[in-house]
Amino acid sequence: MNTPSKKPATLPAYFQRRMNMENLLASRRVLQLVYEQGPLTQAEAARALKLSQGACNLHFQRLEYEGLVYGQRLQPEGRGRPRFRWELSRAQNATIGLVFDPPHLFVQLEDFAGQKALTLEANLKSCRTPAEIAEKVSASVTRALAVAQERSLLVREVYAALPGVLDTLTGAVRRAVNFPALDGLDVQELLQTKFKLSAHANSLGVAYYYGEAAEIPANQTALVIYWDLGLGLVFGRNRQLLTLQGGDARGRMLSELGHISIAADGPRCRCGQRGCLEAYAGGWVLLQRFVKYGVQTLEDLTQLAATGKPGVDAAIRELTHLLGLHLAGALQMFGVTVVRVTGPLAPVFARGQAAFVDGLAAVIGAERAASLFVAVSHDVSDRLLRGATRAARHAYIYPEEFARLSRVSSTLQGQHLAGG
Template sequence: MAGQRNGRTVHDLRRENRAAVLRRLYFDGPMSRFTLGPATGLSSGSISNVVAELVAEGLVEEAGSVESDGGRPRTLLRVAPDRGRLIGVDVGETRVRVELFDLSLSELARVERPLTLKGHDVEGVAGLIRDGITEVIGAAGGSDDAVIGVGIGVPGIVARDPELGAVVHGQTIGWDAVPLESLLRDTGQLPDSVPYFIDNGAKTLGQAEMWFGAGRGTRNAVVVLFGSGVGACVVTEDAKQGRAVEWGHLTVRVRGRRCRCGALGCLEAYAGAEALLERWQEAGGRPPRGSDEEGALTAMLGAAYPEGDHAADPTALAVLEETAEYLGAGLSDLINLFQPERILVGGWAGLQLGQRFLTAVEHHIPTYALAYPADRVTIGLGRLGPDAVTVGAATLPLADFFARGGRRAAPAPEAAAPAWQTALEGRTPK
């Protein structure tokens, strides 16, 4: 067919070229037109045409110049940070955080609300998300139309329904097939043109660390989210965007402790922050009265690893050492299954436990992992801090925006019924 090449239309090729230029400028810019060619593999003519389009639309702007070899200075280009806004939402175990970013992922506004709702009441959580979106947009000024998309990280498995959109199966928080996307779409105030992207929180953390953090430049990695519970995102050559795995519900002890999901012996029942603190208290530990999970974990770490000449609390130390072995065994399973180059530990609890605890975890890996992949993996902490889930959530609409060549998502047209369906409707018994 005229206008097509290998099944792709001219429109497809133009979109792909725009996407290639935008991604390269975003991740490696500012760059000149001269360097964009080799970096993207596009001809100088294609670069000139694409850049001219993007500059005319305001998506790309000049960012200074650089001297060339014997010629005129070359103009540097970058993605214009103020040409759109992104919203990232983290539905955590204990709070909901909403952040508004510009295209460079600089934070413009933030709202955080504690979750005092028993069992993550669906309507209550949806209300916190909706109110948070309204608050951050109002705090930063501007209009709803500037928002390119909303990304949301949630606990649990996210399935896709053709009519309902993202449906969340969050067993540990009591969510059974919650149609979160349609609920927000039906009751929220954002225009219909603003898309929602909902995925597992470990996946959004993983994407953030792979794009901007300690995973940058790595092709095969596992990013672990260690909070009240535990989860993981696996990035491989076949799944470059990463996929969430319910690592926390891997069985580590037959007929073991009851997990929040209802099963017995899950890793999360031993290694999540909630279970870790429960085991400390069962052994006689005494967290400060009225403290939340973060405060209690701080107290436990202080007791196990005291400063100065103070003696370590043997109870806290024993529970942490046992937890380190469970985590070492759990990471060994990831090593044996996926053979990653790198494992990164993030999440508020993982970062709070820190490198000292991680070293103790690594000590157990040779006991449980196969030698060949274990010798080739490096293990470290994430670099983006405890709030990285919201940054990762914001990358979901950003990735879609780039894939569309910098054009906003258009509402899907209502599909016409097939001819056979229309023809046979009259024969259907009433």
């Protein structure tokens, strides 16, 4: 088995002169290359990055010192310096994902190889204020850090996935429609100041996307629809979220498509506008619509859908057809080839999947619609948690991309609420 080489106690003095040890930036490209294509030799890295082998060697040694990579010694070719094949230290590095799914908080610790080290759940039901929630978060994170320490895992990054409307810059919750105790909660700040952790707080949509990303083939552009109490949309390609900066100062994302207005005089949406797509198809609307069947929760709704009652089935097909009609333009614009549907209402979508494709076909033509790969996700909550730890891993390896994301989106869902 590959065992990591021992971490050198100190770096040679010449490192201090030749490298900025304060941040990882200079070595980041080498780290990204190992993450994407490792294991590789320094000659291969030098070729790929158009750097000298000497420079690559410095970066590898530095990354090894930081505990991020390890070198396996290769058989020497005649005389000369030893050669190494460098690999990411997947089993030594970890991230934590927090998923706020009121009234539950899920916390997962996972290493870079995708091995779960801990999953725990806290109930927030009794919490009335963000301070009370912060205490529960602290207790859970403390526990996760203790497990990380026991297992000699280095926690590199935390991703907190939150519902509701979030502050553009900080990820603090501005308004959580369905769980007001979250209002004002700033998880990123809590993790940074109290635990000195590198952390990002952003929407559930990011975690949903990374939960699906492993299933999306390379170089395919995907739309991930997450259907819960609201209706969220995330576009991504090659494990990167695609964002589109719009005309307003907050830099809207196209992902707020759930709130495009499809009828000026349509029903009132919870965002205040009329006729949003979400006002027809959001989970909160469906709960009202199917209340006559005794439906109170999203779970009741999936159970009702599973019965296949003709009236219910027809209503579901009508909804998914509507989604197809109104998402077709965005699919064309982004060149989407893969659609994945997730969230607690994914099983409901499955019953109307054919009608969704029909809706698309009405706009983009049957051939193009049929060429799309549409799939409904399973193990939705498990994927969401994994998605949060993977979003954290991605944020650690590609920090500039995540910095851009947090500038661009306050939330992927219902963002224009932010001003109101």
